[in-house]
Amino acid sequence: xKKSRTTSTACSRRPGRPSPSxxxxxxxxxxxxxxxxxxxxxxxxxxxxxxxxxxxxxxxITQQALAATLEMVPSRLxxxxxxxxxxxxxxxxxxxxxxxxYALHVTEKGHSTLxxxxxxxxxxxxxxxxxxxxxxQQQLATLLQRIADQQGLTRGVHPGYRHSAHDGHGGFE
Amino acid sequence: xKKSRTTSTACSRRPGRPSPSxxxxxxxxxxxxxxxxxxxxxxxxxxxxxxxxxxxxxxxITQQALAATLEMVPSRLxxxxxxxxxxxxxxxxxxxxxxxxYALHVTEKGHSTLxxxxxxxxxxxxxxxxxxxxxxQQQLATLLQRIADQQGLTRGVHPGYRHSAHDGHGGFE
Numbered sequence: 001x002k003k004s005r006t007t008s009t010a011c012s013r014r015p016g017r018p019s020p021s022x023x024x025x026x027x028x029x030x031x032x033x034x035x036x037x038x039x040x041x042x043x044x045x046x047x048x049x050x051x052x053x054x055x056x057x058x059x060x061i062t063q064q065a066l067a068a069t070l071e072m073v074p075s076r077l078x079x080x081x082x083x084x085x086x087x088x089x090x091x092x093x094x095x096x097x098x099x100x101x102y103a104l105h106v107t108e109k110g111h112s113t114l115x116x117x118x119x120x121x122x123x124x125x126x127x128x129x130x131x132x133x134x135x136x137q138q139q140l141a142t143l144l145q146r147i148a149d150q151q152g153l154t155r156g157v158h159p160g161y162r163h164s165a166h167d168g169h170g171g172f173e
Numbered sequence: 174x175k176k177s178r179t180t181s182t183a184c185s186r187r188p189g190r191p192s193p194s195x196x197x198x199x200x201x202x203x204x205x206x207x208x209x210x211x212x213x214x215x216x217x218x219x220x221x222x223x224x225x226x227x228x229x230x231x232x233x234i235t236q237q238a239l240a241a242t243l244e245m246v247p248s249r250l251x252x253x254x255x256x257x258x259x260x261x262x263x264x265x266x267x268x269x270x271x272x273x274x275y276a277l278h279v280t281e282k283g284h285s286t287l288x289x290x291x292x293x294x295x296x297x298x299x300x301x302x303x304x305x306x307x308x309x310q311q312q313l314a315t316l317l318q319r320i321a322d323q324q325g326l327t328r329g330v331h332p333g334y335r336h337s338a339h340d341g342h343g344g345f346e
Contacts (some may be wrong), residue, residue, distance in 0.1 A: 018309070018318070018328060020314040021301050022329070023313075023314055023317035024197075024200055024201050024204045024301070025208065025311075026321060026330070026332065028200060028202055029205065029332045029333050031194055031197045031201065035198065052327060057203075113245055124194060125192055125193070129193060129325070131319045132319055132323075137193045140313070141193040141196055143292070143309055144196035145196060148199060148200050155191060156195070157199075158199050160202045173190075
């Protein structure tokens, strides 16, 4: 029953060997779900981690600008921001002239959560990349960054934000 | 407003440079959504393509064995198989002794759909990997295959099947 699962007529250029583009999607989905699994211990989802990282590097960013960076519908972002504010991870500092222009900041609790996320991200990386050397990891990162740049992806922003939850590998539409 | 988006304290080992594991997830999600976008023109989702490929390389596989290969809950697979049978892409050939042991086959229409998927997959690969050379694409594939093997991923099977639709980058629980 285990015979010839490696044959992949639809996605390979060489029979029996998955194509680079299939491997990117396959290992990428695995990496994302492994990281999400680890974050669950902190009761966080990957979006929380991504938003904390962006606010940490651009303190005071407005909700509007954050939605643009994440290519995310503002109404969906509001739900995430509300949740993170309620949990004390971030705070909105008022702009009395325009509610949409509230500036977002990481709280002290948010900073210690970021440190916990960093630890988890390191553990995740070590486990995920255990099969290749440090040099090979850098080689891989260089190639993937060149693809990301040529494809116009924003550095440090996972494209998952802009999609509906079932996009990519779900649903019938 | 565009300043220092590259700074990524949570996921990088070197400030300013996304980690290999983040890049794998980022480029992987982009690759999956670009491929799904192209498949939409054929009114297909990635699962259809994956199931057709597996049936093509293991004709007569039972629904039970297919569910095991995809690490998919059998009840969810039945929905996909029903849909694909109604569309004339695959057929169940009866096993009178046990309905669960129906053998699955690709129909003639399914084979021509597989050819259309192959063309789409080639176009997708060319567009996705336009930023790196042929040699670099092979280098990338070799590194990713080693990660996939070390992580115990099944060759040619996208891990998206076994997750609920919102896993990986969606939802709060």
